Amino acid sequence: MPPFRSALCLLAALAVLPAQARDYSYTDAHLHYVDFFQETDGMTELLKQMDEHNIRHAMISGVPVAKKWHENEPRRPRYYAGDDAGAYWFSATDYIVAHALEKLDEKQRSRFHPFLSGFNPNDKNSDEHLRRLLETYPGMWQGIGEVFTRHDDLTALTNSEVPRANSEAMDRIYYLAAEYDLPVMIHSNITSKRERNPLYLPELEESLRDHPQVRFIWAHAGTSKEIHRHQEKLTFxxxxxxRLLGLYPNLYIDLSWTMLEPYLLDSEGKPDPRWLQLVERFPDRFMIGSDVVGKFGSLGEYMSGFDVFLDALPETVAHKVAGSNFLAILPRQSQDN
Structure with a gap:
């Protein structure tokens, strides 16, 4: 075969080879150690799944409510929406997380970034409750959240008034967060199940505006599985x-699972060009998470599910979103350690 034809064949062969796969070192920016019954697979299983799937770091929190097994229900529910029984604010969730972390050695513990979540966001005493926990476990807590405000049917099931991101009680939490340099992860639905407009967005935006010194992580960018059941995709x-990212430099977006589809990926599983461009425009403001609740068998699947989107980003940006963006907004003392 003539030399030029050999070269052409080699080039053709190289052209059809798949691009080299990227290896991501993940940070799970949204992980609940317990479920809605305050039960967990445990730290041994969590570490096993993290090691197997190259998840080097994880935000870890409890769940701020406990689902009740009502006297009139013959079967124990498996999820908060399993029946009509209520849920109640459960402050002991933070102690469960703290106890699990205290049993780890220093190297293992350094992989976890615990957030305080066990408080009632309608109670103006809650900031003092969190202050006591910060003093009881000095140096442990690295953030606040996931705070449940507007949260689908869970809001209606929880035994209290409807919580808002801009309540007086939450204002006190934000001042505490600023005092301790703690980011706040907040679940605040952008709308209800049926309103096709950003009905509840002013509650979050007012908080962003009034507390510029607080780093806000918006869980799922205000979306939820329940909203999608009724509206499929929020066009707005x-x-x-x-708009919010352009106006508020203290806003960060958690892209955990309800954002993957139908937003980051289209109906054919291809990355949406608009979201790719937005992440490139704000490369330090997005992070990914699993949002698992106490069960860790699907942890790797959830995290690697973002790879198609990440692979379509410039490599340096992709690694930031996959790993370092979350770590960069933790308290400076935590980063130094």
Whole structure:
């Protein structure tokens, strides 16, 4: 075979080879150590799954409510929406997380970034409750959240008034967060199940505006599985996220699972060009998470599910979103350690 034809054949062969796969070192920016019954697979299983799937770091929190098994229900529910029984604010969730972390050695513990979540966001005493926990476990807590405010049917099931991101009680939490340099992860639905407009967004935006010194992580960018059941896809979400990121440098977006589809990936599983461009425009403001609740067998699947989207980003940006962006907004003392 003539030399030029050999070279052409080699080039053709190289052209059809798949691009080299990227290896991501993940940080799970949204992980609940317990479920809605305050039960867990345990730290041994969590560490096993993290090691097997190259998850080097994880935000870890409890769940701020406990689902009740009502006297009139013959079968124990498996999820908060399993029946009509209520849920109640459960402050002991933070102690469960703290106890699990205290049993780890220093190297293992350094992989976890615990957030305080066990408080009632309608109670103006809650900031003092969190202050006591910060003093009881000095140096442990690295953030606050996931705070449950507007949260689908869970809001209706929880035994209290409807919590808002901009309540007086939450204002006190934000001042505490600023005092201790703690980021706040907040679940605040952008709308209800049926309103096709950003009905509840002013509650979050007012907080962003009034507390510029607080780093806010918006869980799922205000979306939820329950909203998608009724509306499939929020047509106004992209424009609102883009607007907020441009206005508020203290806003960060958690892209955990309800954001993957139908936003980051289209119906054919291909990355959405608009979301890719937005992440490139704000490369330090996005992070990914599993949002698992006490069960860790699917942890690797959830995290690697973002790879298609990450692979479509510039490599340096992809690694930030996959790993370092969350770590960068933790308290400076935590980063130094």
């Amino acid at each position: 979400l992209f424009d609102e996220v883009e």
